[in-house]
Amino acid sequence: MAVYGWSGKRLGQKSSAALLLTPFVVAYLAFLVIPFLNGIWISLHNWNLMAVAFDPNAKEFVGLRNYERILWGKNIVWSPAASPLVQWSAAFVLLSTLLLTAFGKISRGTAVLVGSIALILFVACGFHPGAGGRWYDRRFWPTVGNTILFVALTVPSITIISLSLAVLVNRESRAMAVFRTIFFLSQVLSVTVVTLIWQLLFSPRQGLIANVITLFGGSPIHWLTDERFAMAAIVITTVWWSLGIAMILFLAGLQDISRDIYEAAALDNAKGWRAFRHITLPNLKRTITLVVVLQIILHFQVFGQSHLMTGGGPNDSTQTLVRYIYQTGFRDSELGRATTMAVFLFVIMGAFSLVQFLLGREDKD
Amino acid sequence: MSGVELKNVVKTFGDIEVIHGVDLTVEDGEFCVFVGPSGCGKSTLMRLVAGLESITDGTIRIGERDVTKLDPALRGVAMVFQTYALYPHMTVEENMSFGLRMNGVPKDEIRRKVSEASRILKLDDYLKRKPKALSGGQRQRVAIGRTIVRGPEVFLFDEPLSNLDAELRVEMRVEIARLHKELGATMIYVTHDQVEAMTLADKIVVLRDGRIEQIGKPLDLYNDPDNRFVAGFIGSPSMNFLAADVRTGAIQSPALDQRLDLPSGKPADGTRLEVGIRPEHLSIDADGSYFRIDLIERLGGVSYVYLTGQQGERVIVEEGGSSRLQEHDHVGLAFNAADLRFFDADSGSRIR
Incomplete structure (x- = not known):
């Protein structure tokens, strides 16, 4: 079968694919990728909506400070019994998953999924403010x-x-x-x-x-x-x-x-x-x-x-x-x-x- | 082991009756083949025996037990499906042992039965594979293995070979015949392929439109069909049929070029008949001219000569492989009158 280029007034497979994809790619970039990257950019600033709307220079670059102020606190410590109910259930699930995997009762995918959720819960719920400490948020x-x-x-x-x-x-x-x-x-x-x-x-x-x-x-x-x-x-x-x-x-x-x-x-x-x-x-x-x-x-x-x-x-x-x-x-x-x-x-x-x-x-x- | 007995079995789907009062006995250890064109009710009849369809009227007995209302799992039957119906998420081994596990058979016994079945069917190398990693023939063997391990009273095969290619079909056909000899169990086998029916069966049941046309041994059906349908259905290439009239106490057919004596049934003058004769019982009469040769299929050992008569009759003649005939020649037919079979043209029933 002959492949036509522009001269034959027909598009090759690649160029027609590109042509048909363009509208989607443009919309995807304009409404998803760029706003998303922009979002990350904003998250690195002290950015007041009103202030920046009136004066574009009113933002201040603060690096990862926002992340710290949300996720962390003063004098945060970890213990395996900060929220016993959640942590110990998570630990139990984690252990059972390991056992079941060892005996080949569940598939690897399920084990990884359940196991990592349990692990994350166990670790994440262990953080709590120590004496005199507090969460920033x-x-x-x-x-x-x-x-x-x-x-x-x-x-x-x-x-x-x-x-x-x-x-x-x-x-x-x-x-x-x-x-x-x-x-x-x-x-x-x-x-x-x-x-x-x-x-x-x-x-x-x-x-x-x-x-x-x-x-x-x-x-x-x-x-x-x-x-x-x-x-x-x-x-x-x-x-x-x-x-x-x-x-x-x-x-x-x-x-x-x-x-x-x-x-x-x-x-x-x-x-x-x-x-x-x-x-x-x-x-x-x-x-x-x-x-x-x-x-x-x-x-x-x-x-x-x-x-x-x-x-x-x-x-x-x-x-x-x-x-x-x-x-x-x-x-x-x-x-x-x-x-x-x-x-x-x-x-x-x-x-x-x-x-x-x-x-x-x-x-x- | 036990036989199967159907008495006045009727099945309707909604308002449509598809099985019209079938009576049938399959003896213990017999290989019984249901054969017929598609839509004749042969699969439905088997599914009634299996209990996958509920029966509308009549009774079914397996051995001494009335199983008419019994759950499929309790009937002592095992079935091979046309699509194999293997459990896609289980390995070959799990597929074969599933029925036993569901019936609470001890593990040792399951292992013993599965390994025996896998030995018989040469599946030892595939036990840990899943069905999608098997070829058609291997899947077929797993499906058969699944029935063997159950050790049923009756084996049911629903068109088991129709999804296989021609070569494998012959191979599996031999395998199933061997299995029947080895196990000696009662088997019911559904097919639309009359070659499978002829080669496998102890007893053939020919069905059409939900009725039994004839029951008999393969060669009895072949040599002594009860009606035109069975005569035409059994045998390949199928029997030739030529129109004829009873006139002045003899049978006259333009194609056969001679007066034939009446069969002992003595049909009355004016009865319209069909004269049936098998291709191998005909030979070419080079002196005749009623037929013209359309086509010759040379298969090596034999040749099939396709003829068209002056009134459009179509006839197939089996000739030796080295026949010198040419296409477009004009020829006649030669035959032995004893090989003719007469059928009433209206009812299709045999006139003996």
């Missing part, structure tokens, strides 16, 4: 903790519930098609609508949940203003909102498993739960990894739910990282510090993306 680490707690509660719930739903509606019937649509429907609503719906549901006076509880003789829970329940309320809202996409991904994964295999399993005396355990789950491994990592990345960025439902309260118990960044940057105008936190968030999410990438590669072998 007292709100930052609790906020990170809230965000991690939020992710730790939502992601497993979403994964388990959406997988169960997917298994239940993975049937060829009209009723199941209707259910699939219904379960997916919540996904298309915007965060404002979702939070509005759930604010009504959670309302201690006229809300549905309060009504049901009263009906059974209980006293209504003040979901959004009670420190014990506010995080739960936000988690429930988020789970309800995000089930759809995870379910669709699981459905796609389920439909990839051939029916023959289930029939062979039925003859091998594996039906129902045992077929799920021995056939469905192992064959869905890739999908589960994908869903979990996507959800982690997505929910680390939680903002709307806490901003609109609880305003980060009560007593900062639902303050999340993105909301804190937003407030620092646009309420307090401390753009330098805000971008520093954003970079921190980027590192966390980047790490999970990397894990997803590595696990995906391992599966192909």
